[in-house]
Amino acid sequence: MRIAELSRRTGVAVPTIKFYLREGVLAPGERTSPNQASYGDAHVHRLRLVRALVEVGGLPLAAVRDVLDTVDSAERGVDKTLGTVQNAVITHAAKPAADDDTPDPARTAAEEAVAELIDDMGWQVGTDHPSARALVSVLVAAEGLGHGRIAGLLAPYAEACTRIAAVDLDYVAAAGALDDMVESVVVGTVLGDSILTALRRLAHVHESGSRYHRRPG
Numbered sequence: 001m002r003i004a005e006l007s008r009r010t011g012v013a014v015p016t017i018k019f020y021l022r023e024g025v026l027a028p029g030e031r032t033s034p035n036q037a038s039y040g041d042a043h044v045h046r047l048r049l050v051r052a053l054v055e056v057g058g059l060p061l062a063a064v065r066d067v068l069d070t071v072d073s074a075e076r077g078v079d080k081t082l083g084t085v086q087n088a089v090i091t092h093a094a095k096p097a098a099d100d101d102t103p104d105p106a107r108t109a110a111e112e113a114v115a116e117l118i119d120d121m122g123w124q125v126g127t128d129h130p131s132a133r134a135l136v137s138v139l140v141a142a143e144g145l146g147h148g149r150i151a152g153l154l155a156p157y158a159e160a161c162t163r164i165a166a167v168d169l170d171y172v173a174a175a176g177a178l179d180d181m182v183e184s185v186v187v188g189t190v191l192g193d194s195i196l197t198a199l200r201r202l203a204h205v206h207e208s209g210s211r212y213h214r215r216p217g
Contacts, residue, residue: 003017003029003037009044011051017047026050027043027046046179049068049071053067056191057088057186067088070084070085078181081182082181085185106139106144106148107140109139110135110137114135139151172188
């Protein structure tokens with residue numbers, strides 16, 4: 001197919017496709033003449049992935065290249081690849097709170113609480129994971145606001161999130177091909193967070209009404 005057809009099939013404008021080609025995040029097509037190239041289904045799949053990483057995940061092209069290098073690695077593993085993608089999205093899109101290395105009893109207590117939670121849950125993840133560090137920062141902030149007791153919610157939240165993670169990974173696995181799985185991780189991480197937030201708000205409204213006897217209407 002020509003570049004115009006590639007644009008129609010993917011919804012990516014021709015100038016944007018040419019930009020991705022120049023930046024090396026999309027492989028060149030097969031030359032059919034000095035000024036023409038032919039593109040195949042592999043280009044469609046890769047362009048969809050790049051679009052998801054950039055438009056949904058909010059990743060800069062440098063991060064996109066890192067993700068694509070992992071996807072294309074001869075020694076890649078599914079777990080490593082999906083972990084790399086999720087960390088990239090968390091780092092560049094979610095922008096977790098920066099670490100504070102200042103000695104602080106509250107931070108030490110938060111780090112211990114998070115490490116204990118990970119151990120109790122049997123999660124195969126280190127305390128140096130970006131999300132673990134972000135969780136520590138949240139607990140420190142809560143303590144500073146006089147809401148240190150929110151740490152008591154970690155265990156029930158973690159149990160619920162374990163079930164959610166299984167649902168998420170089922171969704172990713174159903175994609176089949178690794179490129180499609182990577183795209184599912186990007187979409188699932190960014191949009192899934194929004195879905196969970198909306199559902200939590202709806203559940204709050206329902207639970208509040210049930211507890212405090214809201215009148216119908």
